[in-house]
Amino acid sequence: MAIAEPEGEAPDTPILGSARLRLRPLVAGDADALHPAYADAELMRWWNHAPHADLAETRAWFAEEDEEGWRHWAITLTGDDSAIGFVAVNEKRRHVSEIGYLLARPHWGRGIAEEALTCVLDQLFLAENYRRVFADTDPDNVYSRRLLERLGFRLEGVLRAEWETHIGVRDTTLYGLLKEDWTCRPRRA
Numbered sequence: 198m199a200i201a202e203p204e205g206e207a208p209d210t211p212i213l214g215s216a217r218l219r220l221r222p223l224v225a226g227d228a229d230a231l232h233p234a235y236a237d238a239e240l241m242r243w244w245n246h247a248p249h250a251d252l253a254e255t256r257a258w259f260a261e262e263d264e265e266g267w268r269h270w271a272i273t274l275t276g277d278d279s280a281i282g283f284v285a286v287n288e289k290r291r292h293v294s295e296i297g298y299l300l301a302r303p304h305w306g307r308g309i310a311e312e313a314l315t316c317v318l319d320q321l322f323l324a325e326n327y328r329r330v331f332a333d334t335d336p337d338n339v340y341s342r343r344l345l346e347r348l349g350f351r352l353e354g355v356l357r358a359e360w361e362t363h364i365g366v367r368d369t370t371l372y373g374l375l376k377e378d379w380t381c382r383p384r385r386a
């Protein structure tokens with residue numbers, strides 16, 4: 198897990214905002230608010246590790262050093278600083294980034310993940326001039342695939358037996374979005 202420096206000292210993770218949301222750097226102190234999501238077996242089914250058994254495990258996870266260069270934004274509702282999820286990005290090659298995301302289950306089905314990813318994609322494509330963002334997701338992770346497709350990501354292929362996770366050896370669907378796809382995308386009013 199990647200943890201940003203205290204808020205205001207992470208210039209590569211600027212505060213982002215939308216009608217309903219404020220995205221700020223994720224910090225170790227967000228572990229408590231996000232623990233219910235990390236302990237949620239249905240949600241973690243699609244994650245790369247088993248649900249956490251207790252809060253101590255989530256706190257330890259958040260305290261780990263990130264050695265892979267992920268930037269994490271906490272998703273918060275405007276006017277309430279508690280994290281309800283996060284969006285994470287990792288520059289794999291110059292101007293090419295992977296993206297990952299998680300939203301606590303009480304907030305599903307309201308377009309919050311779409312709104313949060315829109316903020317981060319605007320940041321990557323419009324402010325930072327990325328040319329490509331990609332995500333991989335389990336073929337059976339219907340909500341995640343719908344979210345990517347609503348955002349304009351294109352299915353680029355299926356990687357067979359790509360991951361071995363707590364639910365077994367799994368294929369993965371690879372989705373990609375280019376800057377030109379993003380800038381030409383019709384926006385919600």
Ligand SMILES: CC(C)(COP(=O)(O)OP(=O)(O)OC[C@H]1O[C@@H](n2cnc3c(N)ncnc32)[C@H](O)[C@@H]1OP(=O)(O)O)[C@@H](O)C(=O)NCCC(=O)NCCS
Nearest residue numbers: 240243298299300305306307308309310311333334340341
């Ligand atoms: C993937 C995940 C973030 C998707 O969450 P979500 O709530 O389905 O996504 P959104 O916030 O964009 O909400 C979309 C739903 O809200 C509805 N919605 C309501 N108001 C909306 C609005 N203003 N804008 C967009 N969608 C809206 C949409 O119709 C859609 O429902 P539908 O799919 O039944 O049509 C969530 O399921 C999750 O955290 N899963 C576990 C972690 C995970 O799998 N991460 C990805 C690993 S690769």
